[in-house]
Amino acid sequence: MTAAVPILPSQQLATLNEAYRQAIARKRLRITLATAVFFAALVIAAIGAEVNLRTFFSHFGNFVGYFDRILTLEDGTRVWTNIGEWLWGWRKWLNLLGETVLISYVGTLSGAIFAFALNFLAAENTWPAPWLRFAVKRFMEFCRTVPDIVFALIFVIAFGLGPMAGVLAIAIHSIGALGKQFSEIVENADMKPVEGVRSTGAGWIWCMRFAVLPQVAAGFASYTLLRFEINVRGASVMGFVGAGGIGQELVVAIRKFYYSDVSAILLMIIVTVFVIDIATGWARGRLFGKDARP
Amino acid sequence: MNQLPAPDSIELRARYPDVFDRPILARLATPAMIIGAFGIFVFGLVGLEFSPARMLAGLHQLGWITLLMIPPDPGSSLPTYLVAMGETLSIALLGTTLAAALALPVSLLAARNIVPSNIFRFPVRRFLDSVRGVDTLIWALVWINVVGLGPFAGVLAIAVSDFGAFGKLFSEAIEAADEKQVEGIRASGGNALHEIRFGLMPQVLPVIAGQVLYFIESNTRSATIIGIVGAGGIGLQLAEQIRVLEWQKVSFLILMILVAVAAIDWISGKLRFAIIGRRAVA
Numbered sequence: 001m002t003a004a005v006p007i008l009p010s011q012q013l014a015t016l017n018e019a020y021r022q023a024i025a026r027k028r029l030r031i032t033l034a035t036a037v038f039f040a041a042l043v044i045a046a047i048g049a050e051v052n053l054r055t056f057f058s059h060f061g062n063f064v065g066y067f068d069r070i071l072t073l074e075d076g077t078r079v080w081t082n083i084g085e086w087l088w089g090w091r092k093w094l095n096l097l098g099e100t101v102l103i104s105y106v107g108t109l110s111g112a113i114f115a116f117a118l119n120f121l122a123a124e125n126t127w128p129a130p131w132l133r134f135a136v137k138r139f140m141e142f143c144r145t146v147p148d149i150v151f152a153l154i155f156v157i158a159f160g161l162g163p164m165a166g167v168l169a170i171a172i173h174s175i176g177a178l179g180k181q182f183s184e185i186v187e188n189a190d191m192k193p194v195e196g197v198r199s200t201g202a203g204w205i206w207c208m209r210f211a212v213l214p215q216v217a218a219g220f221a222s223y224t225l226l227r228f229e230i231n232v233r234g235a236s237v238m239g240f241v242g243a244g245g246i247g248q249e250l251v252v253a254i255r256k257f258y259y260s261d262v263s264a265i266l267l268m269i270i271v272t273v274f275v276i277d278i279a280t281g282w283a284r285g286r287l288f289g290k291d292a293r294p
Numbered sequence: 295m296n297q298l299p300a301p302d303s304i305e306l307r308a309r310y311p312d313v314f315d316r317p318i319l320a321r322l323a324t325p326a327m328i329i330g331a332f333g334i335f336v337f338g339l340v341g342l343e344f345s346p347a348r349m350l351a352g353l354h355q356l357g358w359i360t361l362l363m364i365p366p367d368p369g370s371s372l373p374t375y376l377v378a379m380g381e382t383l384s385i386a387l388l389g390t391t392l393a394a395a396l397a398l399p400v401s402l403l404a405a406r407n408i409v410p411s412n413i414f415r416f417p418v419r420r421f422l423d424s425v426r427g428v429d430t431l432i433w434a435l436v437w438i439n440v441v442g443l444g445p446f447a448g449v450l451a452i453a454v455s456d457f458g459a460f461g462k463l464f465s466e467a468i469e470a471a472d473e474k475q476v477e478g479i480r481a482s483g484g485n486a487l488h489e490i491r492f493g494l495m496p497q498v499l500p501v502i503a504g505q506v507l508y509f510i511e512s513n514t515r516s517a518t519i520i521g522i523v524g525a526g527g528i529g530l531q532l533a534e535q536i537r538v539l540e541w542q543k544v545s546f547l548i549l550m551i552l553v554a555v556a557a558i559d560w561i562s563g564k565l566r567f568a569i570i571g572r573r574a575v576a
């Protein structure tokens with residue numbers, strides 16, 4: 001099966017080769033330049049961030065050693081040889097984890113309710129007044145750009161220590177993030193049902209209720225579940241600034257070098273995050289079918 | 295004008311039984327779910343010690359704080375803040391780059407079309423998931439124990455937590471790549487490494503570059519907060535000023551963060567368009 005490959009006459013080949021080489025050379029030059037700029041930026045950043053490779057390498061043993069130590073009990077045995085001793089505080093920690101999940105739940109749901117109310121004012125196809133739309137959009141942008149933990153820091157001072165500050169911080173952040181996603185869903189909705197409802201003489205509220213909402217409700221719920229999942233992760237560190245949940249316990253364990261406690265709490269956080277991940281994934285698949293997964 | 299015939303409800307019922315006679319379970323499902331959700335919500339409010347009195351007092355305080363924030367004023371520490379902001383941007387850039395460099399080889403191991411065996415892929419995936427399950431702030435605390443306080447710990451924290459996210463995203467990008475080009479390389483006699491280098495990478499790299507740029511943007515946001523636990527950058531200043539109740543400085547710092555994030559947003563948006571074209575971004 002040896003078919004002859006046709007070979008072009010050398011003259012034609014030479015011009016083609018030349019053109020190819022030129023095209024490639026231009027591309028190569030651009031890539032080289034971009035790489036050079038990128039590496040220059042990296043070097044500047046490395047100086048700015050006080051990167052010290054010597055510290056890194058001389059201390060890297062510490063990193064491995066740290067994990068070695070957090071997996072060792074006080075009597076020098078491995079943690080998994082004595083589960084009861086390792087997870088000695090499981091009752092307290094489970095309680096705090098429950099609080100963490102609740103913080104995330106209450107925060108996400110209240111955020112979602114506000115986002116639901118606001119998103120119709122931020123979408124283009126639901127005719128909000130231009131100034132209103134602008135104001136709502138900027139407000140949402142503000143809510144989601146300021147990190148939730150910064151809100152938590154401020155709320156801890158205003159509302160006092162405790163989970164309330166964490167819930168409010170997560171709620172504010174969720175308003176920003178969900179409001180944007182919700183309004184994008186609404187903007188993608190089909191407008192024909194709206195025209196249909198309008199033609200029967202219905203007002204704005206009824207247009208939204210009977211024409212837009214049925215189209216977007218599944219998307220809203222799906223994004224809210226996803227946000228809940230993200231917020232559980234966020235709520236696990238709210239305790240770092242005194243805003244409730246498991247974070248408080250973790251930061252104390254890390255700062256006071258209760259090594260085996262650190263690994264126990266981390267394990268419980270990771271397992272909780274896994275369980276929530278799987279549960280929300282399952283719920284979303286179950287409620288809205290596979291294609292609703294954004 | 296013709297009058298429409300009055301709808302014959304009996305006939306309609308007979309014709310569309312699904313609309314008129316839904317099973318009782320299907321009818322109750324949605325309200326039950328809503329009531330359940332609100333039940334947990336109320337339970338949460340009680341369990342988390344919410345009370346109208348605390349809420350009002352807090353809002354009152356918050357109003358005062360907001361008033362005290364105006365106008366934003368850096369005082370005499372503007373140079374310090376600018377340096378801190380530079381530090382934050384450096385942390386974001388370095389951390390993301392490091393994460394991408396580390397995640398690329400690992401993501402190959404987690405992609406179905408490169409490592410077909412489930413037994414090898416599963417532990418890699420679970421490992422990436424657990425790295426991702428731990429928040430950046432926790433990683434920052436761990437790294438502070440290792441390399442000491444300062445921005446370097448922040449770089450490593452962002453690198454590790456993004457490593458998990460990148461590993462997953464990259465492997466998904468690799469799985470979505472077209473097999474035909476890989477087969478072409480194989481047909482012309484390339485080995486496995488050639489297949490990856492010339493068959494997969496040209497397809498995958500633009501996608502990966504887009505994701506890395508997006509992460510630099512979102513990491514600017516994360517890098518602003520890791521300072522709260524002492525890992526350098528503007529978060530350190532912010533937490534400090536909140537603790538000493540210098541609200542004008544706080545609002546100035548928040549404004550700085552907003553401006554910086556918007557600027558990085560804009561730059562990385564431009565770069566992404568340049569790399570993968572306007573179409574693919576949306």
